[in-house]
Amino acid sequence: MKMLRKLTLTAAAVMAVGWTAAAWAQSAAERAVNEAKKYSGTTITIVWEAGLQSLDPLHFSGPKWKELTGIDVKVVEVATAEMFTKIMQDYRSGAAAYDALNVIPAWMPDLANAGALEVLDPYVDKYGYRDELQKIAPTYRDNQMKVGDKIFGFPDDGDVFLMYYRKDVFEDAANKDAFKAKYGYDLAAPKTWKEFDDIGQFLTDKNQPNMYGAGFFRQPPYAMYMFQERFRNEGGKFFDAESMKATINSDVGVKVFTDMRNENKFMPPGVEQWGFVENLAAFLQGQTAMTISWPPYGRWAEGYGTDQEALNWVPKTQIAGKVGYALPPGGHPELAAGFALSVSSTSKNKDAAYLFIQWLNSEDISLQRVQLPYTLRDPFRTSHYTSPEYLSRWPNAKDYLGALKAGSETGLLDLSLLQTDKYEEVLRQSISKLWGGDDPKAILDQAASDWDAITDKIGVDKQKAVYQTWAAKSGAYPQ
Amino acid sequence: MAHTSTIAAGGAALAFPGHPPDRHFKWWIIAPAIFLLLFIGLFPLIYSLGVSFQHRTMLEDDKSFAGFLNYAQLFRDARLWQSLLHTAVITAIALPIELVLGMLMAQLFLERLPGRQVFVSLLVMPTVISPIVAGATWRLLFDNRYGPINQIIGWFAGKPVAALWTVKPDLVYPAIILCEIWQWTPFMFLILLAALSNVDKSLTEAAEIDGAGYWRIFVKIVLPAIWPVMAIALLIRGLDLVRIFDIIWALTQGGPGTMTETISIYTYVQGFQQFEVSYTAAVAFLVILMLTVIVTWAIRRMGLAK
Numbered sequence A: 001m002k003m004l005r006k007l008t009l010t011a012a013a014v015m016a017v018g019w020t021a022a023a024w025a026q027s028a029a030e031r032a033v034n035e036a037k038k039y040s041g042t043t044i045t046i047v048w049e050a051g052l053q054s055l056d057p058l059h060f061s062g063p064k065w066k067e068l069t070g071i072d073v074k075v076v077e078v079a080t081a082e083m084f085t086k087i088m089q090d091y092r093s094g095a096a097a098y099d100a101l102n103v104i105p106a107w108m109p110d111l112a113n114a115g116a117l118e119v120l121d122p123y124v125d126k127y128g129y130r131d132e133l134q135k136i137a138p139t140y141r142d143n144q145m146k147v148g149d150k151i152f153g154f155p156d157d158g159d160v161f162l163m164y165y166r167k168d169v170f171e172d173a174a175n176k177d178a179f180k181a182k183y184g185y186d187l188a189a190p191k192t193w194k195e196f197d198d199i200g201q202f203l204t205d206k207n208q209p210n211m212y213g214a215g216f217f218r219q220p221p222y223a224m225y226m227f228q229e230r231f232r233n234e235g236g237k238f239f240d241a242e243s244m245k246a247t248i249n250s251d252v253g254v255k256v257f258t259d260m261r262n263e264n265k266f267m268p269p270g271v272e273q274w275g276f277v278e279n280l281a282a283f284l285q286g287q288t289a290m291t292i293s294w295p296p297y298g299r300w301a302e303g304y305g306t307d308q309e310a311l312n313w314v315p316k317t318q319i320a321g322k323v324g325y326a327l328p329p330g331g332h333p334e335l336a337a338g339f340a341l342s343v344s345s346t347s348k349n350k351d352a353a354y355l356f357i358q359w360l361n362s363e364d365i366s367l368q369r370v371q372l373p374y375t376l377r378d379p380f381r382t383s384h385y386t387s388p389e390y391l392s393r394w395p396n397a398k399d400y401l402g403a404l405k406a407g408s409e410t411g412l413l414d415l416s417l418l419q420t421d422k423y424e425e426v427l428r429q430s431i432s433k434l435w436g437g438d439d440p441k442a443i444l445d446q447a448a449s450d451w452d453a454i455t456d457k458i459g460v461d462k463q464k465a466v467y468q469t470w471a472a473k474s475g476a477y478p479q
Numbered sequence B: 001m002a003h004t005s006t007i008a009a010g011g012a013a014l015a016f017p018g019h020p021p022d023r024h025f026k027w028w029i030i031a032p033a034i035f036l037l038l039f040i041g042l043f044p045l046i047y048s049l050g051v052s053f054q055h056r057t058m059l060e061d062d063k064s065f066a067g068f069l070n071y072a073q074l075f076r077d078a079r080l081w082q083s084l085l086h087t088a089v090i091t092a093i094a095l096p097i098e099l100v101l102g103m104l105m106a107q108l109f110l111e112r113l114p115g116r117q118v119f120v121s122l123l124v125m126p127t128v129i130s131p132i133v134a135g136a137t138w139r140l141l142f143d144n145r146y147g148p149i150n151q152i153i154g155w156f157a158g159k160p161v162a163a164l165w166t167v168k169p170d171l172v173y174p175a176i177i178l179c180e181i182w183q184w185t186p187f188m189f190l191i192l193l194a195a196l197s198n199v200d201k202s203l204t205e206a207a208e209i210d211g212a213g214y215w216r217i218f219v220k221i222v223l224p225a226i227w228p229v230m231a232i233a234l235l236i237r238g239l240d241l242v243r244i245f246d247i248i249w250a251l252t253q254g255g256p257g258t259m260t261e262t263i264s265i266y267t268y269v270q271g272f273q274q275f276e277v278s279y280t281a282a283v284a285f286l287v288i289l290m291l292t293v294i295v296t297w298a299i300r301r302m303g304l305a306k
Helices: A002-025 A028-039 A054-071 A080-093 A106-115 A121-126 A137-144 A167-171 A173-183 A193-207 A219-234 A251-266 A276-284 A296-302 A350-361 A363-369 A397-410 A420-436 A440-458 A460-471 B025-051 B069-076 B078-110 B114-129 B129-141 B150-156 B169-197 B201-209 B213-243 B246-251 B263-273 B278-304
Strands: A043-049 A072-078 A100-103 A162-166 A290-293 A324-325 A341-343
Touching: A028 A054, A028 A350, A028 A363, A043 A054, A043 A080, A043 A350, A043 A397, A054 A072, A054 A350, A054 A363, A054 B150, A072 A080, A080 A100, A080 A106, A100 A106, A100 A350, A106 A420, A121 A350, A137 A397, A162 A167, A162 A296, A162 A397, A167 A173, A167 A324, A173 A193, A219 A251, A219 A324, A219 A420, A251 A420, A276 A290, A276 A296, A276 B069, A296 A324, A296 A397, A324 A397, A341 A350, A350 A363, A350 A420, A420 A440, A420 B263, A440 A460, B025 B278, B069 B278, B078 B114, B078 B169, B078 B246, B078 B263, B078 B278, B114 B169, B129 B169, B129 B246, B169 B213, B169 B246, B201 B213, B213 B278, B263 B278
Parallel strands: A043 A072, A043 A100
Antiparallel strands: A100 A341, A162 A290, A162 A324
16 A cells, blocks of 8 residues: 555656656747636737837737737837836836836836836746746846846847948949048948048049938937947046046047037038938938948848838838948947837736746747847847748848847946936937037036936935946946 | 796796795706716816826826925926917917918908818818827928928029938928918918908998098908907917927927927926926916916906907
8 A cells, every 4th residue: 555655656656747847848938828827818918019019919920929828919009119108107006007018128126116017037937938038148138137136028039239331332343442542541431430431532522422420310319329339439428437427528529529510520410310210211222321220220221021011111211232340430229219028017917928028039939020020129139030930931041130239238328317218318418419519518418417417316325326237237337 | 737837037937736836946957957067077186186186197106295286396397387488489489470461361361252162171281180190290391301392492592401400400390480471371361361251341431531641441441340250369379289299299390409499398208208297287387377478368358258
C-alpha cells in the first residue's frame, strides 16, 4: 500500500513537472493566448495613437486576438498630443474606460507617479514573460520600461532618428571630385555637423533649385527632438546635476541654435514650416539629398508597402534603390518619442489587458507587426534586426536594419522628468522664436529661466532625484 | 365642471373649488427649470471657484486649500497679461475692420442688384465653416510651397515670394487678422443688411428733398436707426474675438514663442497641456470678472439696456 502511494505520488510529480515544462516550453505569445482563453467573451479597450498606428489593432492584431482567444479589442484612437491628457483624465475621473494603453516612454514617470499605470512585474512572472522581455534591444529594454525598479510598460516601438541620404548623388564621380577639391576630404555620409554643413552647402550650390543639400522637418514639435539630440551630441547637458539649474543656454546650446538656423539657408525656402509630410515629400521626390527622420522614411523611400490603400497619401518614391542609411552626425541618434504598452491601473480586466499586450509585444507577434508597412511600428527587438523575412523585404533592407540596430545601440533618450511636457513646451516655443528671427542667446537664456521656474515649482530636490536617475541611464548622454 | 380650475388674473394663484388659491403655485411650475439651470450653470461656476482656491493639478493628488495663492500668482504671470494684450490687439484691429467692411458690403447689397440673393448666400458661406477648418485652410493658403497667396503676390512683385506667414513675427498678425476678417465680416454684413433694410425710407427721402447730403443722412438718420442692432452685432463679435482660439491655433499655435497667444489659448495650455487645474480656474475667474465689467460698461455706454 505504501509502495503504491509512493508510486502514485511520483507519477503525479512527474506529470506535474511535465505539464509545467510543456507550459513553459510554449512561446510567450502562445502562453498569452492559452491563458487569455479564460476571458473569452470579454472586451478590452486599448488607447492607440490615431491614424496609421491604429491600423495595427484595427486590421491586424485586434481581429487576430479575437480569433485566437474570443476577446474583443476596442480601439480608442487618440491624437498623440491628446493621449497623455486622455489617460490622465480617465484615471482621475475613475471612469476606467481604458484597459490597456500606449504610452510615450518620456511620460512614464508622470503617469506612474500619479498611479495611472499598473505595475507589471507580478504579471510578467505569472505569465512567464521575463525571458522574452530580455530580448528587447538593450537601449529600449533598459531605459524605456521601468520607473524606479518596477516595470510599467513594454517598449514596443523602436523609434530612432536616422539619416537618409542619396547614395547616387554621394557616389557620383563628378560630385566626389569637386567636393574633395573644395573641402579636402571625401564626400560621404556626414559624421559631424561641420561635415553636414559642408556637404549641404556644396550640393545646394551645385543643384538648386532642382535639389537642395538637405531638408529637415522644422516645425517645433519635431525640431525640439532634433535639438535635444544635437545638443547632447555636441557635449551639452540639460541641467547642472547638483544645483538643478538649467544649462541649455550654455555655449553649446547657443552654437547648436545658431547652426540650426544657419543651415536653413541651404535647405529649400520655407523649410521652417515643414512637418513630417512636407519633409517626406521633398525627400521622396528627390528634392533634398539628405534628411533625418523616423524609420518609416527609409521603408517608404524604397517603396515598401506604399502601394497599399492606407499609404496612398505617401508620394510615389522616385529614389528607390538610391537611398543610403546612416546615423545622424554625432553618432548618437534621438530615440524620439516611441511607444510602450501598459495596463491602466483602473482597468477592470487587468489580466486580459496584460495578456493582450504580452502577446502583442512577444517575439513572434511583434516581428509580424513591425513588418506591417502601414502602422509606423519600428523594429525594437534584437531578433527584428536579423530576421531573414525582414531582410528580404527589399534589396538593401540589410543596410536599413543595420542602421536601426546601430541607432538602438547608441541612441539618446528623450528628456524624461516630472512634468516633462512643460520643459518640452519651452523648447517648442524657443524653436518657433528661433525661426522667427530672435537672438539664439536671448532665446536660450529665457528658456533656461523658464526651466528653472518650472523646476522650482515642482520642487528642486524632487526633480533633482528624478533627473539624476534619468541621467544615470545608458541612453541619457553619449557614453 | 366638477374640477374646474382657473388661473387667477395675475397668474399668481390656482383656485380649486372649495380650496383657497395656492399663492406659490407659479414658483412650483418654474422650479424644475430653475433647478436645472442652476445645476448646469451655477454649480460648475461655484465648483470652479472652490477649485481655484486649492492646489489641484491633474498630476498630483494634492487638494489642499491654497488661499489666494493662485490669484496672487495671476499678478506675477507675465505670460497671462501678454496673452490678454494680444487678445486686445486682435480685437481692436479686427472688430472695426469687420464693422466697416460689413457696412460697405451691406450698403452695396441694399440696392436691388441682379443675382443679389445668390451673392448674399455666397458671401455668408465663410461663417458656416468651423473656425478650426477655416484656420487650417488658411494655413494651406499661406503655405510657402503649395499656397497660392505667395504665388499671387509673386505675380505682382514680378519675382518668387517666399513669405513665411505663420513663422515670421512681422507676418503672423496680418495672417491671423486676414483669416478672421474673411470668416466673420459676412456675419457683420448680414446683420447690418437686415438693419439697413428696415430703416424708414420716408425719413431718408424727406431729408434728401430738404437737401441733406449722403453722409449727413447716414450720420443723422441711418446710424441712429440701426444703432441698437449694430451695437448687438459689435457686442457679439467683440465677445467672439475675446475668446478667439481655433483660427490662431490652426495657424500659429500661439507662436512664434507666445507672440500670438491669446487668453483662450493660454487658458487651454494651462488647463489641458500643463494640467494646472486650480490656476486655470483662477485665470477663468479673472477673465469672467474682466468681461463682466467690460460688457456691463459697454451695454450702458451703447444704451442697450434701454
